[in-house]
Amino acid sequence: MASLSSRIIKTTAVSLVKQATSAQDYGFSGVSSDGTFEYIGIADGHGKSVNAIYPTLILKKTDWSSYLMRPNHFKEIIEKCSVIETNGVGSTLSICKIYPDRFEFSWVGDSTCKLYKNGVCVFKTRDHDRNNEEENKRLSENPNVTIQSLRADGKQIMDIEIMNHTTVQYIESKLYNFGPYNKINFTHSLGHAGATGGHFSTKIIPREPNESYKAICATDGLWAMVYEEDHGFIGSPDTSCEDIVKFADKRWRQEWDFDNGVSIAKGARFPDNNIDDIGVSTWTC
Secondary structure: OOOHHHOOOOOEEEEEEEOOOOOOEEEEEEEOOOOOOEEEEEEEEEOOOOOOOHHHHHHHOOOHHHHOOOOOHHHHHHHHOOOHHHOOOEEOEEEEEEOOOEEEEEEEOOOOEEEEEOOEEEEEOOOOOOOOHHHHHHHHOOOOOEEEOEOOOOOEOEEEEEOOOOEEEEEEOOEEEOOOOOEEOOOOOEEHHHOOOOOOEEEEEEOOOOOOEEEEEEOHHHHOOOOHHHHHHHOOOOOOHHHHHHHHHHHHHOOEEEEOOOOEEEEEOOOHHHOOOEEEEEEEO
């Protein structure tokens, strides 16, 4: 079988992580041991217990170049991360395997992957989050899971979203309670002693010859700082992985107009302990 390098003229796979306070992001990239595909991946750990980085450490110890060739690798990852030591902690995991004729995206959690073709976004993972109707239906039918949209005082649970390059606003959010110590703000994750589920989502996108592509897998440290008009920059083949991380970090640290639905406060900043880790893995051709 011909090696990957002899079938693809020019590719780049790069991972870069800028850790903030939690230091739980992890990025990886490379070529399979047999040279038949390239890959990029990203993970975003969460949890505050003594075992907070347990799932992330499992991922960091994985030899992805050989592991991703195994037929049941995703099932094995879920099993490794479903042990009792992960009660109260977890991690997202998103991976893109790049073949000469296709892209294979697989994910658990809400670390979004996007595929750009000639600078235009043509695919986005349907993440396991509050906007995923199938996931919300799955959990609503599970008697062991409570979906919360209101706080204890009866007020709507809220999150923050950027509207444009100067303004942030509140948006409605949810919390998913999978049992003691396992309450998270999205619908599925590695870890949590297996309480959130046992599946990956997968999508295969055909790869057309003689076209320019860019695949990105990134944590919400990037995507929380991106809005629609940023995609020309993010998806450009000339924008490096380092450029993207610097872009997101600058957004986290800038001054914002904060729209709370009633008034706008100017000169607002995210506190240092609320600035997220930024993990980005990119591949371009």
